[in-house]
Amino acid sequence: MSLDIRYVTNGVKTIYRVIDGSADSFNVYTSRDDIPKSIRHYAPEGEPDFVGPDMAFIFGVRDILYPNFPDCSHPQYSGKRCIAESCKYAISEDWTKCPYFNKSQEE
Structure with missing residues (x-):
């Protein structure tokens, strides 16, 4: 059996993402x-690991x-998914300051 459990946060919301290797999907839990x-x-x-939008996409929880x-x-x-923290245009470590980050759509 292959099992992958990630404890991640975006700084506001925290979740456990659980992949059981015998299934084609994953489950999300808010509490251990x-x-x-x-x-x-x-x-x-x-403490959970902080993940930005791109890493959250990779984990399937964006x-x-x-x-x-x-x-x-x-x-x-234009029209492609923003890769935020992984983008070469994200000057410094704050991807929200990228000149191409469209803040008007973010919630």
């Missing part, structure tokens, strides 16, 4: 106590942690 008892002991304790996140407004990538 909600995870099935048979696998709960594998779930990380302590719609949960960053709902209605804006698309890129760079002319070359």
Whole structure:
């Protein structure tokens, strides 16, 4: 059995994302106590890992942690998904200061 449990946050919302290798999907839990008892002991304790919008997309939870996140407004990538913290145009470490970040769509 392959099992992957991630404890992640966007700074506001915190979740456990659980992938059981025998399934084609994953489950999301808001509390460690909600995870099935048979696998709960594998779930990380302590502080969750912060994930930006791109890493949340990679984990499959961007719609949960960053709902209605804006698309890129760079002319070359217009209409494509914004990769936020992974973008080369995100000057410094604050991707929200990227000149192509469309803040009007963010919730």
